[in-house]
Amino acid sequence: MLTYILRRIVLIIPVLIGLSLLVFAIARLLPGDPIQLAAGPNASPAEIADLAREFGLDKPLPVQYWNYVTGLVTGDWGQSIFTRRAVAEDLKVYLPATLELVFTAMFLAILIGIPAGLTAAVYRNRWPDYMSRVVSLGAISMPRFFLGLLLQIGFAMWLGWLPLGGRFPLTEDPPAFVTGFLTIDSLISGDLRAFGITLQYLALPAFAMCLSPLATITRMMRASTIEILQQDYVLTERALGLSSRLILFKYVLRNAMSATLTVIGLYVGWLLGGTVLVETVFDWPGLGLYATKAIVTQDFMPVIGVTIVIGGIFIISNLIVDLLYGILNPKVRYE
Amino acid sequence: MTTLAEKVPASATSSRWENARRGFYRFRNSWLSIAGLLIVLVLFIIAVIGPSIVPYPEHVAGSVSTATRFQPPSALHWFGTNELGQDVFSLVVAGSQISLLAGLAVVAVGALVGTLVGAVAGYFGGWTDEVLMRLADLKLTVPSLILAMAVAAALGPGILNMVIAISISWWPGYARLVRGEVIAKKEEMFVQAARALGAGTGRILRRHILPNILTPVIIKMSLDMGFAILTVASLGFIGIGVKPPTPEWGSLLSIARTYMPDYWWTAVFPGSAIFLAVFGFNLLGDGLRDVFDPKARR
Amino acid sequence: MALLEIRDLHLGMRSFEGEAHVLNGIHLTVERGEIWGIVGETGCGKSLTGLSISRLVSTPPGRYITGSISLEGRNLLTASEPEMQSLRGRRIGMIFQDPTTNLNPAFRVGEQIVDVALHAGGLDPSILGVGAKASRSERKKAARNLAIDMLAKVGIPKAGERIDDYPHQFSGGMRQRVLIAMALIGRPDLLIADEPTTALDVSVQAQILRLLYDLVQEHQLGVLLITHNLGVVAQICTHVAVMYAGNIIESGSVREVFKNPNHPYTTGLLASVPTAKMKRGELQGLPGSVPNLLAPPPGCRFAPRCAAVQPRCTAAIPPSVAVAAHHEVACVLAEPHASAAA
Numbered sequence: 001m002l003t004y005i006l007r008r009i010v011l012i013i014p015v016l017i018g019l020s021l022l023v024f025a026i027a028r029l030l031p032g033d034p035i036q037l038a039a040g041p042n043a044s045p046a047e048i049a050d051l052a053r054e055f056g057l058d059k060p061l062p063v064q065y066w067n068y069v070t071g072l073v074t075g076d077w078g079q080s081i082f083t084r085r086a087v088a089e090d091l092k093v094y095l096p097a098t099l100e101l102v103f104t105a106m107f108l109a110i111l112i113g114i115p116a117g118l119t120a121a122v123y124r125n126r127w128p129d130y131m132s133r134v135v136s137l138g139a140i141s142m143p144r145f146f147l148g149l150l151l152q153i154g155f156a157m158w159l160g161w162l163p164l165g166g167r168f169p170l171t172e173d174p175p176a177f178v179t180g181f182l183t184i185d186s187l188i189s190g191d192l193r194a195f196g197i198t199l200q201y202l203a204l205p206a207f208a209m210c211l212s213p214l215a216t217i218t219r220m221m222r223a224s225t226i227e228i229l230q231q232d233y234v235l236t237e238r239a240l241g242l243s244s245r246l247i248l249f250k251y252v253l254r255n256a257m258s259a260t261l262t263v264i265g266l267y268v269g270w271l272l273g274g275t276v277l278v279e280t281v282f283d284w285p286g287l288g289l290y291a292t293k294a295i296v297t298q299d300f301m302p303v304i305g306v307t308i309v310i311g312g313i314f315i316i317s318n319l320i321v322d323l324l325y326g327i328l329n330p331k332v333r334y335e
Numbered sequence: 336m337t338t339l340a341e342k343v344p345a346s347a348t349s350s351r352w353e354n355a356r357r358g359f360y361r362f363r364n365s366w367l368s369i370a371g372l373l374i375v376l377v378l379f380i381i382a383v384i385g386p387s388i389v390p391y392p393e394h395v396a397g398s399v400s401t402a403t404r405f406q407p408p409s410a411l412h413w414f415g416t417n418e419l420g421q422d423v424f425s426l427v428v429a430g431s432q433i434s435l436l437a438g439l440a441v442v443a444v445g446a447l448v449g450t451l452v453g454a455v456a457g458y459f460g461g462w463t464d465e466v467l468m469r470l471a472d473l474k475l476t477v478p479s480l481i482l483a484m485a486v487a488a489a490l491g492p493g494i495l496n497m498v499i500a501i502s503i504s505w506w507p508g509y510a511r512l513v514r515g516e517v518i519a520k521k522e523e524m525f526v527q528a529a530r531a532l533g534a535g536t537g538r539i540l541r542r543h544i545l546p547n548i549l550t551p552v553i554i555k556m557s558l559d560m561g562f563a564i565l566t567v568a569s570l571g572f573i574g575i576g577v578k579p580p581t582p583e584w585g586s587l588l589s590i591a592r593t594y595m596p597d598y599w600w601t602a603v604f605p606g607s608a609i610f611l612a613v614f615g616f617n618l619l620g621d622g623l624r625d626v627f628d629p630k631a632r633r
Numbered sequence: 634m635a636l637l638e639i640r641d642l643h644l645g646m647r648s649f650e651g652e653a654h655v656l657n658g659i660h661l662t663v664e665r666g667e668i669w670g671i672v673g674e675t676g677c678g679k680s681l682t683g684l685s686i687s688r689l690v691s692t693p694p695g696r697y698i699t700g701s702i703s704l705e706g707r708n709l710l711t712a713s714e715p716e717m718q719s720l721r722g723r724r725i726g727m728i729f730q731d732p733t734t735n736l737n738p739a740f741r742v743g744e745q746i747v748d749v750a751l752h753a754g755g756l757d758p759s760i761l762g763v764g765a766k767a768s769r770s771e772r773k774k775a776a777r778n779l780a781i782d783m784l785a786k787v788g789i790p791k792a793g794e795r796i797d798d799y800p801h802q803f804s805g806g807m808r809q810r811v812l813i814a815m816a817l818i819g820r821p822d823l824l825i826a827d828e829p830t831t832a833l834d835v836s837v838q839a840q841i842l843r844l845l846y847d848l849v850q851e852h853q854l855g856v857l858l859i860t861h862n863l864g865v866v867a868q869i870c871t872h873v874a875v876m877y878a879g880n881i882i883e884s885g886s887v888r889e890v891f892k893n894p895n896h897p898y899t900t901g902l903l904a905s906v907p908t909a910k911m912k913r914g915e916l917q918g919l920p921g922s923v924p925n926l927l928a929p930p931p932g933c934r935f936a937p938r939c940a941a942v943q944p945r946c947t948a949a950i951p952p953s954v955a956v957a958a959h960h961e962v963a964c965v966l967a968e969p970h971a972s973a974a975a
Contacts (some may be wrong), residue, residue, distance in 0.1 A: 003873060018473045026482065037511055134367065137621060141614035143565055145572045146588060146606035149595065157596040232734035239687050239729075240749045240815060241722025250748075254739045273478020281592075291481050292573060295488045303485055311476040330799040 019311045024065050027304050071304045078301035087305040098286035102271045104202050105209035107322050113214045117221020136215035148208040148281035163201050165283035166168025205282040213267045224259035258328040265321030269314025346370050368622025382435045384429040394421035395429040405598045415600035425584040427608050433583050438564040442556050444502040449509020457517030466607025471507035479504030487575045497576035516548040558620035559598030561613040568609045584609045634706050636855040637663040642700035653926035657879035668856040668864035673876035679859045683825045687725055688717050723753045726816035730828040732808035736800035743796035746815050750776035753819030783814040806837035827859045863906050875899050878924050878934040885960030895962040898935050
């Protein structure tokens with residue numbers, strides 16, 4: 001098992017190098033001159049050259065890449081041309097906000113999706129199955145930004161139950177920064193009031209975000225459960241008198257989970273990249289909003305930083321899925 | 336385990352015909368798929384004839400009438416009017432053309448590039464395969480929406496630029512699909528036979544392999560259409576890509592956001608249009624996959 | 634009272650094309666200590682007969698039209714599902730063909746055997762050898778010890794260690810031994826073995842058959858051994874039932890049936906088994922193929938392939954008649970007046 005884990009970890013190094021190379025190449029090959037933009041329309045050529053030198057953009061591309069990669073490793077992720085703030089510092093604040101949102105959404109999706117998929121499979125081609133199919137397809141088809149808007153109209157504006165947007169009210173004291181996750185930080189500091197407020201702010205964006213992974217997990221869980229239910233070993237288990245509950249929740253569930261797990265892993269990365277829309281609607285101070293601002297101003301470094309962080313998390317979540325897959329499928333582990 | 340004796344089909348052709356017949360039967364029996372097909376058909380009809388029948392074509396072209404700002408839905412303005420006094424119904428109908436066109440273009444470009452890459456990788460194998468597929472894998476790690484946003488922002492506004500920006504993230508899925516199919520088909524009898532008869536690589540790919548992988552690619556395209564439309568609208572919503580006065584659903588929604596909740600109709604109708612279009616394609620694609628993909632069927 | 638008695642069992646199976654009459658009046662009586670070989674071609678309904686006894690045929694698409702299956706006088710076709718569940722694994726043990734797919738790959742083999750033992754022990758505490766009021770952990774421990782004993786008994790070396798291995802760590806033959814242990818751990822009275830050796834190497838086949846034979850002798854089980862291998866039947870069965878297209882066309886003691894096959898299909902089947910004494914070209918197959926059960930031929934379903942076919946064969950399905958003690962045949966040729974005319 002240990003060698004399996006080590007081998008998997010070593011294998012992601014070339015992928016990470018490839019990712020940094022790809023992102024860097026895309027950023028540099030795009031048209032548009034951020035220095036020109038940053039210096040302003042009235043800047044003299046000398047001022048532009050100074051600015052380019054300051055950011056190391058006057059050097060040949062391979063040198064720029066080398067500087068960038070060594071920076072990545074040592075924790076210097078460059079700085080924004082506009083705000084002059086260090087990207088790494090910004091990411092430290094925005095990443096936990098986005099992760100908190102994504103994890104909450106994923107948690108909801110798994111919590112509802114797995115039983116829903118299991119139910120649909122057991123009642124295959126009967127009404128619970130049809131219902132889950134219509135609802136799933138509807139959920140996938142719903143634009144997250146539109147759903148967010150509707151939720152805002154309903155729960156914030158009309159009913160007034162939940163806040164319209166943001167992550168924590170300015171008028172309250174946020175919990176002391178430990179992990180950057182407000183839910184965890186407020187629990188650590190024992191501040192239940194802050195915890196409650198955090199959940200209120202999380203509710204709408206997390207719900208808007210969980211629908212499409214929820215739908216996919218439900219469908220995936222349904223398909224894999226149906227496949228597992230048709231396996232010979234399920235027949236044997238039934239033939240030897242095990243109760244349908246034991247078969248479904250113990251023997252089928254573990255097998256069906258492993259296929260669904262892959263989807264969950266893929267989705268964590270995908271959701272991270274997709275928070276942009278929900279963060280825009282709910283004014284959630286996370287990576288997506290940060291990236292959007294940087295993109296509009298064609299500010300390289302934050303965009304590269306965000307992309308690499310998301311890509312890195314995607315790779316790591318896939319690694320975790322692979323490892324869990326190995327636990328659920330003993331055969332994989334030993335090969 | 337033996338169950339019941341299956342009827343042995345007389346020949347391969349008749350079995351294929353039989354499969355198609357059963358598939359069609361299943362498709363017809365699923366009212367969800369039929370509903371999807373209807374929505375998509377209506378969408379296409381609206382997109383084609385819509386712009387010429389809208390009540391206020393001048394609003395589509397960009398003219399404003401500030402005297403009639405924020406009128407609620409009425410007989411005169413079915414979907415009300417927006418902050419510029421434009422008829423929302425006219426804008427939403429006209430927007431169908433842009434969404435459909437952009438969605439189709441994204442999927443077509445993605446499928447074309449992906450099919451080429453996948454076919455080459457699958458057919459030649461070896462390091463060509465290795466390099467292309469690792470590139471496709473890498474591409475999957477880069478967040479596609481952020482990449483599309485960055486590219487679209489760099490290229491500047493316009494439908495074409497937006498299509499290019501989105502398509503960049505779209506090909507790896509097709510490349511994987513086609514590669515898998517090509518590798519499977521390559522080993523099959525008829526391709527081996529063609530090669531033995533001296534057919535060249537290009538001919539084998541063109542005449543024997545590509546026609547056979549058309550079905551899965553088309554199914555994937557129909558499944559992807561909804562998502563492509565969604566992505567186009569997303570870029571519009573963020574304000575990158577198509578710019579007003581072009582009546583794009585996502586950007587209509589983005590502007591309407593400012594006027595919530597009092598002028599809800601400016602947001603609800605474009606948003607519902609996006610949802611319905613995407614839902615229609617998803618229902619259709621899902622139904623088609625059920626019919627043609629025996630593994631997903633069950 | 635007979636251990637197992639199947640009377641006039643008819644099973645329909647719905648499909649895309651319509652309903653096929655897949656079991657068409659099965660009669661079979663199995664006593665303790667008897668090993669019945671059920672033979673026939675693929676699709677003749679022999680597996681469905683086995684599954685029907687445990688009521689594992691899903692309905693729909695299946696539909697029991699008429700008939701009864703009785704286990705010591707209790708009709709299984711009218712039993713409730715919980716009642717059936719209390720029989721499975723306890724009174725009726727089952728073994729299936731492919732040992733590679735019949736063990737759940739995600740669980741240690743011990744986990745699966747222990748669950749079966751707990752199920753059987755819940756119905757009859759004497760199986761686990763602990764009191765009825767024993768705690769869950771005590772029962773689990775007893776079940777595990779029983780599982781180890783059982784694995785050792787079916788010939789798994791170092792059973793105490795191997796019980797915590799995963800199925801893929803066992804060879805095919807060993808896996809089938811595990812499955813046999815699982816089927817027998819609840820001390821069943823009836824064992825249904827559906828092609829238990831077909832997926833195994835020839836040398837392993839013999840070992841598994843030998844093991845089954847010994848266990849059956851020891852526990853005085855009634856056995857239904859479903860197979861298409863006549864050699865297997867000749868080696869370990871006491872009785873044989875030959876099935877064709879949903880009917881048992883000839884049945885009786887192995888000695889009788891093999892020595893004096895009466896039905897042309899049985900004769901053909903026996904002639905298609907190669908023996909060392911045969912000369913080149915002497916091996917025979919049966920012409921034609923299994924009929925379409927959606928539109929079966931009228932009367933005897935074998936008539937279209939039968940060399941000795943007569944006009945009255947297509948009139949009605951011939952009833953089973955006894956041609957000797959422990960030997961019944963369903964063929965017009967076996968009817969008394971027919972033999973008188975011959």
